Amino acid sequence: MPEPQKDAKRIARILNDGDYDYDGSKYLFKLARRRAGLKPPDNRKNTVDRMTREETDRFIDAAYSADGRRGLMLRTLLETMLRVSEFVSLQVEDVSFEEGLVIVRDGKGGKRREVPITESLSRELNLHVGGRNTGPLFQSPRGGTYSARRIQQIVKETAKEADIKKRVYPHLLRHTMATRLVNSGMPIEHVRKVLGHESIDTTRVYAETATESVQESFESVLASSGHSL
Template identity: 85%
Template sequence: MSDPQEDAKRVAKILRSGDYDYDGSKYLFKLARRQAGLEPPKNRKNTVDRMTKEETERFIEAAYGTDGRRGLMLRTLLETMLRVGEFVSLQIEDISLKENLFIVRDGKGGKRREVPITEALSRELRLHIGGRNTGPLFQSPRGGTYSARRIQQIVKETAQKAGIQKRVYPHLLRHTMATRIVNQGMPIEHVRKVLGHESIDTTRVYAETATESVKESFREAHSEN
């Protein structure tokens, strides 16, 4: 019988050497469970982890405090809710600043979806792009694309600088913004399309996490007393 600790070390080595992002790691474990004949865990959470509004503001302030380019990069990652693999693959040709849209092709077969961006982010990206017409939206210091692992490191470093105690990683930014737009009333089906979820059930977890409607009901109940 194999040693679970040794197996865990081997899996960790594969994840490190393969430069897997959040979704890639999740898929790898799912595949391993299937091949081993193991059932997935039954006790799935009905909420997701996220940053609070205060933590999010501190995070973005810390990013811009490092330099404007890092600030814009992490603001874009946050507001577009892209998976880190999708984010590092973004090319200038994938963006329509006149329409305020990103054209995203996910890493699970190249399915295409449109992700809207705000006018404010579009203006900042226009200044960042300047006269370039092709190439990565955010070039690495060497002129190529960032690796998913480097983006993970940048997110972690920025969270530490912001004094955020919880573990912060790229997918947490996705959770944070998805919960925010559900709180602000965006229909769950529209949220599903922007996130690129195949099943609406995957998206509903953000409705479970959203707290504004719960707080509003709480305030209304107390105002009647």
């Protein structure tokens, strides 16, 4: 007879010991389903979790309050919408300050994409890099690269300091920023390219999620105009 509790603990141990990030975990489960001859669940939700604008502001403020370097690191993770595995691999030479771009090199087949960054973030990163021309964009305290697990811990710690009650993890920052871009009118195809999605269908979920923030936008407009519900 199957023992779900024991099996769940085994799976959790594998994910933890293997240092899998969000995408790695998804891929692992996909392979396991295929090996077992199982079909993916049909009840896929048509929205993704995200932080509200207020929560996002509190999160970034808490990061900068803790340490300016941590603030810049998490701001970069949020605004570039990189997967945590891509983020920890970023090198100084992957940032084009003149063009305002971050070059993301995907290990899967050597794919490459360009992610635009704001002038403000570009200036701050330039100051952070200083005279360095090579090496990790964000060096760990030991001078090497951060592990994906450590970034996950930093995100979790910062969310706790910001008093955000929901579970906050690196991929949630990606969801949050992608939804904001779609909600602001950025074409879905452009969002797809920035996120590095193979299929436009994967990106469409952000359009669905954007409609969820209509109430939030409505209340914000009323507040700024001096009205209330």
